[in-house]
Amino acid sequence: MxxxxxxxxxxxxxxxxxxxxxxxxxxxxxxxxxxxTIPAGARLDEQSLxxxxxxxxxxxxxxxxxxxxxxxxxxxxxxxxxxxxITRDRIEKCSKPWARLRRSAASLPPNG
Numbered sequence: 001m002x003x004x005x006x007x008x009x010x011x012x013x014x015x016x017x018x019x020x021x022x023x024x025x026x027x028x029x030x031x032x033x034x035x036x037t038i039p040a041g042a043r044l045d046e047q048s049l050x051x052x053x054x055x056x057x058x059x060x061x062x063x064x065x066x067x068x069x070x071x072x073x074x075x076x077x078x079x080x081x082x083x084x085x086i087t088r089d090r091i092e093k094c095s096k097p098w099a100r101l102r103r104s105a106a107s108l109p110p111n112g
Contacts, residue, residue, distance in 0.1 A: 022062035025053050026070075029063060033072050033083055040085035044073060 029049075032038045044067070049060045064081045067073040073081050 021053075021055055022059035022066065025049070025055070025059060026063035026066035029067060030070065030072055033067070034086065038083055040083050042083045043079060044081040044083065046080075 046060050050057055073083050076082050
C-alpha cells in the first residue's frame with residue numbers, strides 16, 4: 001500500500017467525532033483506489049492506516065467498512081480488506097442503482 005505522509009496531519013485524533021474522521025479517511029482512500037494510487041489486490045492494513053492517518057483503529061475500521069460497502073474493497077478471510085479490480089462492468093453495476101434512485105428522487109415533489 002502506498003503511504004502518504006501528508007495524511008497524518010489532516011486527520012489528527014483531536015476529539016473530532018470518529019464518524020467525521022472515518023468519512024474523510026474513506027473518501028481519501030476511495031480517491032486513491034479510483035486513481036490507481038492504491039492498486040487492485042493491495043491489502044488495506046489497519047495498523048499501517050492508523051499510523052498513516054494518526055487516528056485510532058475505530059475510524060479506520062469504519063472507513064474500511066465504507067469502502068467494502070461501496071464495492072471498492074472486499075473482506076477476504078485470513079487476509080483482511082483487499083482492494084478490488086475496478087472494471088467498467090463493476091462501475092456499470094454500481095451506477096445503475098444510483099441512476100434509478102436519482103430518477104425516483106427527481107419525481108418527488110419539492111420540499112416547501
